[in-house]
Amino acid sequence: MASQEKPSFDQIEQMARRHFLAIRGYHADQLLVQSEIREFLPQLRQLGWWSFPWRRVPRYSLADDQFIVSLVYVRHPPVxxxxxxxxxxxxxxxxxxxxxxxxxxxxxxxxxxxxxxxxxxxxxxxxxxxxxxxxxxxxxxxxxxxxxxxxxxxHIYTLDQLVESLRHEYGVVK
Structure with missing residues (x-):
């Protein structure tokens, strides 16, 4: 089986930004939660970043049921x-x-x-x-x-922090 070349970080960053900014109503300062990050990370695998320990990243984000998440998203109307x-x-x-x-x-x-x-x-x-x-x-x-x-x-709270976390992992993982 031929090994796939590691994608450039620009490709990874573009994919992340495109994914989250495509979510209706989402903008870069919005709070990210674990489920949103978990939904995104398999795209990295499809891009060919097989060696990336992507399961670690959601641990650095807020769980969907944490108090501030419910305050920001669940409250009617939301903040x-x-x-x-x-x-x-x-x-x-x-x-x-x-x-x-x-x-x-x-x-x-x-x-x-x-x-x-x-x-x-x-x-x-x-x-x-x-x-x-x-x-x-x-x-x-x-x-x-x-x-x-x-x-x-x-913790990772925003898209910019997620991108920086991915950048760090990209530099660490060969």
């Missing part, structure tokens, strides 16, 4: 995503970190009712708690600060 976001990866990272705490979840639920949800999430924890109808009465700023919401989780 409207302005185009473009200033720092989508940082916003999603902060959201995920906040979701680790019951108080953070309350905060996210309250913020999701606001039109400026995605920009409000970038405020400092004390300011966020002060704007909360529920949390303003409680002394939870320290607990929210302990979440270290700006410390990277290592």
């Amino acid at each position: 409207e995503l302005p185009t473009p976001l200033a720092a989508p990866e940082r916003i999603y990272n902060r959201m995920e970190k906040l979701s680790y705490s019951p108080f953070g979840r309350i905060l996210l639920l309250e913020l999701s009712q606001r039109e400026d949800f995605y920009t409000a999430i970038m405020q400092e924890p004390a300011a966020l708690c002060g704007q909360s109808k529920i949390l303003a009465e409680l002394d939870v700023v320290e607990e929210i600060e302990r979440l270290d919401i700006d410390e990277p989780t290592g």
Whole structure:
């Protein structure tokens, strides 16, 4: 059996961007989830990238049933995503970190009712708690600060991060 030549990374990137941008309503700052990434990865195999350990990549993305995924996608109506976001990866990272705490979840639920949800999430924890109808009465700023919401989780949240992850794997795998 003849071995197929490894495709160029440009081909891989074009395939990824074409796949996700073809999804109705999708744009580059939108949150990606495991099921979407799992649906895409077999295309890499069809392209001929057989040696790629593609099963690893979805582990670095959010599961479809995680709190922030349900907040962004399931809520009716879903939180409207302005185009473009200033720092989508940082916003999603902060959201995920906040979701680790019951108080953070309350905060996210309250913020999701606001039109400026995605920009409000970038405020400092004390300011966020002060704007909360529920949390303003409680002394939870320290607990929210302990979440270290700006410390990277290592998760893939956006198409650009997925492409960078694929670029890294492409360079590692011969």
